[in-house]
Amino acid sequence: MSDQPVVLPMPGHAELRLTTRAGRVAVTAEERPDVLIESDGPLEDRVEADATGRISVRSPWGGSARLDVRCPAGTDLVVGTVAGKVELRGQLGTVRVTTVSGSVEIDRAEEVDVRTVAGNIEVARSAGRCRLQTTSGRATCGSAGDAEMSTMSGQIRLDGATGSVRAHSASGKVEVGIRGQGDVAVQTMSGSVRVEVPQGLRPAMRLKSLVGRPRCECEEGDDCRITVQSLSGKIEVVCAS
Structure with missing residues (x-):
């Protein structure tokens, strides 16, 4: 790390922007009134604060530069x-992450929007909307409000959503757990789909697969809608234990 970290006050509900070419970015949110920025590259003329309180950190130097922020x-x-x-x-x-190549791990946030070309995405908890998009990699989320998840090649896993869910995978298994009465829509070209619903939920279902007969454990009703389409893969709708 740099011998001279940068410390700036951050009043109110301000926004922090971090831009890097290559290298690890680590951010820790904690009870503090300011922002502490450390890097193994020079920080001079790389940190800016505007009148709204927004702080921007950019590191355009060549090679790999690690950035640690509190x-x-x-x-x-x-x-x-x-x-x-x-x-x-x-x-x-609210968290927004865009990367070309690299994994993304998020602990807790109010809302999440992550997009990567090549890399895995892992979110533990998004209180509100969670949008995860990767071209090549795995997309997983522990809990979310509304969720939208997509990958071209990789697995999708959502343990618990209280709102609506949309998931799309060209090639990979999709596992979705719902904890409320939000609608679920899943599309996959090649891969199995498993949707877990709360005990007693009576969803209206439309399940279509060209391979095998979809399996459903729960009684149909009109509590919510579950729509699953798969060209090649089994479909299961099960009740939570």
């Missing part, structure tokens, strides 16, 4: 990288 809990965060792992810990506000 910010107030609830901070809205925007991260853009070309290559490198992104790790976000603690309670954040």
Whole structure:
């Protein structure tokens, strides 16, 4: 890390923007009134703060540069990288991450929007909307409100959503768990689909697969809608134990 970290006050509900070409980005949200920025590259002329309180950190130097940031809990965060792992810990506000090549791990946030070309995405908890998109990689989320998840090649797993769910995978298994009465729509070209619903939920279902007969454990009704389409893969709708 740099011998001279940068410390800036961050009043109110401000936004933090981090932009790097390559290297690991680690952000920890905690109870503090300021932002602490450390890097193994030079930080001079790389940190800016505007009149709204928004803080921008950019590191366009060549090679790989590690960036470690500590910010107030609830901070809205925007991260853009070309290559490198992104790790976000603690309670954040609205989070947006865009990377070309690199994995993304998020602990807790109010809302999440992550897009990567090549890399796995892991979100522990998104209180509100969670949107995960990767071309080649795995997309997983522990819990969310509304969720939208897609991958061309990789597995999709959502353990618990209280709102609506949309999932799309060209090649990979899809596992979705719902904890409320939100609608579910899943499309996959090649891969199995498993949807887990709460005990007693009576969904209206439309399940279509060209291979095998869909299996459903729950009684049909009109509590919510579950729509699953798969060209090649088994479909299961099961009740939570």
